[in-house]
Amino acid sequence: MTVLVIVEHADNKLATASFEQLALARGIAGKQNVIALLIGGERPVAQTLLARGADSVIVGSAAVFNGYNSDGWVTCAAQVVREHNASLVLAAHTPSGADLAPRLAFRLNAGCATGCVKIENNNGTLLFTRAAHGGNVRETLHFKTDTAVATVRAGVYDALPADTTRRGEIVELSDAPASRIRVIERKREDSAGLRLEDAKVIIAGGRGINGPEGFEVLKPLAELLGGVVGASRVPCDLGWCSHAMQIGLTGKTVTPELYIAVGISGASHHLAGCGNAKTIVAINTDKDAAIFREAKFGVVGDFAKVVPALTAAISALPKTI
Amino acid sequence: MHLAVCIKYIPDPEAAFSMFSIDEAAKKVVPASGLKHVVSPFDEQAIEAALRIREAHAGTRITVITFGNELSRNALKHGLAMGADDGVLLSDAAFDDGDSYTTASVLSAALKKLGVIDLVLTGRQAADGDAGIVGAGIAELLDRPLLTFAKSVAIENSVVRVERVLEDGTETLETDLPAVVTVSNEIGAPRAPSLRETMRAARKPVQMWKAADLGLDAAMVGAAGARSVREKLFAPSKTVQCEFIEAVTPEKQGARLAARLREAKVV
Ligand SMILES: Cc1cc2nc3c(=O)[nH]c(=O)nc-3n(C[C@H](O)[C@H](O)[C@H](O)COP(=O)(O)OP(=O)(O)OC[C@H]3O[C@@H](n4cnc5c(N)ncnc54)[C@H](O)[C@@H]3O)c2cc1C
């Protein structure tokens, strides 16, 4: 079956999640077609998509596609799916993907599964496993429709290594369909630093860090480990930090090697975004906090004392390599 | 103006999951009897968004709509007590065991029956299924533009303006009414029902419509009309065992943790 991957990128920097979906698409399509749809991207970027598993790339690189918005995107993607008879469309489970996918599904009379953690091709029948009930439940669905659209959570599939010898067609989209939505302004937060999605180490603070100052205790540890500071929803909602730092069901999905949860109780809604971290460490005053059921290492104690001691002790360790 | 807010009545999503059980044979999540039900939190915030619009535009009518069993009437009561003007309950045994698609179809049919709705508001996702599909479905079925994940919603001169949450910031979008907006938690806490509105709520009109009232055939709704089939429902497996780091002082705990993380080659 033909699989279409809707590629996500910011200013031509491709999202790792899109590489993961190309790998997933490759596995499902087998010898058949994997098409990448790249709207608002440039041709060299399209080349990278071929290297990561696409057989062909459909690219809207003309200026009209820049900063293009979802309403036109849906029309555009629907045309491409119909033209190429794709049976499965994959997008990342991000604000853009989760915005686009369900609309595209309705436009195509297709089934829709959001937040998938597994998609299998069972002799031609696609099975979608997704998380529900705040991450406490998994459901496996199949659709009666010919086409299905799915968003996939980051970090559940491994990207294929780049193979620059792969060749394929790169096709330009001709014109951009009209959009009923007008973009007035986009405010992107300073992304000079490492993105949470790409971080190998994340130190996340929750309500237990007791205020915006709490993050000042976490930052030195993050810096020392070359990591990034994140948060549960509570500090974001209380205005202690930016919403862009929220990790969880309705925030970011992260997959670091090391996730240190500080003053976070471990609600399933939070774990939905970090449960795939390789090693979770929890620091919490409550020995019964749910987070300890997910953590490999736990410290029952006050973060204000434990974290600085941890930071000092790590910096005193002999350097590795 | 006439605004409609789609609200779902669900078991309290903040309750510990030990209050639920998974019936693998029936492929259903079963809440403990007596577990409190609430209006799904994002839907409550969608009501809040509607009320804020009405504050800026006197004379605006707000209709709350819910699709579910007879108990869902309580969701309407809550919406009316927050300040909505009237309610619609969509309830029919024929609706049972549907999916996001049939839910969107039934809600769209009800919205059509209500006449011209300038703005339909939904939550970004229902906090039980966590799908985030129905709002988009309504927009497509009614052929209206959709603005998702709103952190603020304002209307001026028949144009709706939404500040939309992105992963690394926000964008401001506009579209002409009629339109559909899905609301995210960044909009802020919903107001609690006031005593005055709660007293008035009992007298506010609530209609109940069944499939036939909406001109929907039984084959189009419920399990028959669903596009998805649930094959399995299960709990994710957990394998981690926590190693607690013990020491006499928190400082020593920190130091010990560092040593254990090094031994485990994590740092
Ligand atoms: C539909 C829905 C979606 C949601 N989406 C998300 C999401 O995307 N992300 C998210 O994070 N949440 C989300 N939530 C909220 C989630 O359910 C929890 O309410 C939230 O994660 C709790 O945040 P917390 O752990 O920081 O706070 P709390 O649950 O209040 O926990 C604070 C913890 O800090 C500990 N503590 C206190 N003082 C100290 C100290 N001095 N040192 C160390 N520890 C201390 C306490 O023991 C406690 O365990 C969602 C909820 C719903 C209903």
Ligand SMILES: Nc1ncnc2c1ncn2[C@@H]1O[C@H](COP(=O)(O)O)[C@@H](O)[C@H]1O
């Ligand atoms: N049974 C329902 N009754 C009323 N509104 C609903 C219902 N199901 C979903 N919705 C609306 O659609 C939104 C998205 O739901 P979902 O696609 O199920 O996650 C919810 O936040 C509600 O606003």
